[in-house]
Amino acid sequence: MFAITHILYSSAFGMKPLDLRTGAVMAFISSILYSLLYSYLSGPFTYLVAVYTALIAFMGWRAVAGVQLCNDLWTWTKLSACIGAVLFIVSDLTIAVNKFCFPVPCSRTIIMATYYAAQMLISLSAVECRDEDDYRKKK
Template sequence: MANQNCPRSTQQAALLLLYNAKRLRKGDDGWQRRGNGTQAAVIDSAHFSEVYGKPRVKSIGPKLIPFLNTVCIYFILWLPSSEPSWFSALIKCLPILSLGIFLLAYSVSIGAMNSYSKRILLGLLFSAGGDVCLIWPQFFLHGMVMFGIAHLLYITAFGMRPLKLKIFLVFALLGGTLYFIMHPYLQEPFLYTVGIYTALICIMGWRALARVKLSSYGWSWTRAYSAIGAITFMVSDCTLAVDRFCMPLPYARAIVMGTYYTAQMLIALSIIDTSTDYGDDNLLWKKK
């Protein structure tokens, strides 16, 4: 069975061949002699990443500068929410648009954009649309719809394998408890839309956390980023929901926006080194 950790792009495959050829000439210990006298490579993925991955890792920081700058601008200006305007909408959604540009720049730098990255990018764009809608209170429901679509895109990106039903039960319990608490405060049309939205964000958290493998062999920081990002997103939305529908919370806006921008950044960072199209390979309905 093919190793799923092997790079799939032509560029990565060429680098791997060059890497192994150099090790062969140097008599590297990673090459082991078989019984028939031939030599076969033991692919040390950690060593390979160390040799060829450093330039890629170093290139991430500068690409995030626009996002960090726009987040600082949002908190420095701190435009009053009581005075909605298109300028406020632009300032609010600029960090998310910057993450979209980061994603595109990273994809261009590696010469490919897989289905996982495409779905995360679409999720960011719908999130930016939701940010614009939430500036005006009368469009709050429209904003929920936009963010609901973003969560659906993130769910399809994270995939449905492995299921890990125990994690699902935990998130179902959390979501059900939150909705039970908010239910007495909800009125039409939010009585049902909040329930649907709560289910979507809990499913997103479940699917993001289910992808994380704690073993040293299967550990991936990019999957950890998406899991932490999804949970942080849940904290942001829970704070917003309680503040809007139940009771005012101190520093609610700062908590909501701080956790929201952090969550989106972590989810965007999960595209790094996603050599496998998780959104395709992990779907339950994928044909064998």
């Protein structure tokens, strides 16, 4: 179900701007993280974790690519999506390290705090701020 969530979030974040450089950075980071996990994986987990890593990296790429801090085109909603996606990655990475590698101190707190913060921020990214002029135009 989390894999489906990442696919839906990726779709919601959209494919514009493409920002291939950010995609390459996310692919590089996720490759390093997977290679660190790889030696601890066996059986079907080897492939399942690889696919899941690719999905969450893609979701992170789409959220980070949308921010565009350098171009002054960023919005609070895009920044919220970006931070939420990164926190989601931290949450899932903590789960993977705790399950496959070694016990992470305070893992439950880290996992749940980053997960709930991620969900809140991603949810807030769907809300656009409107001022009174926007409401007057609709009347």
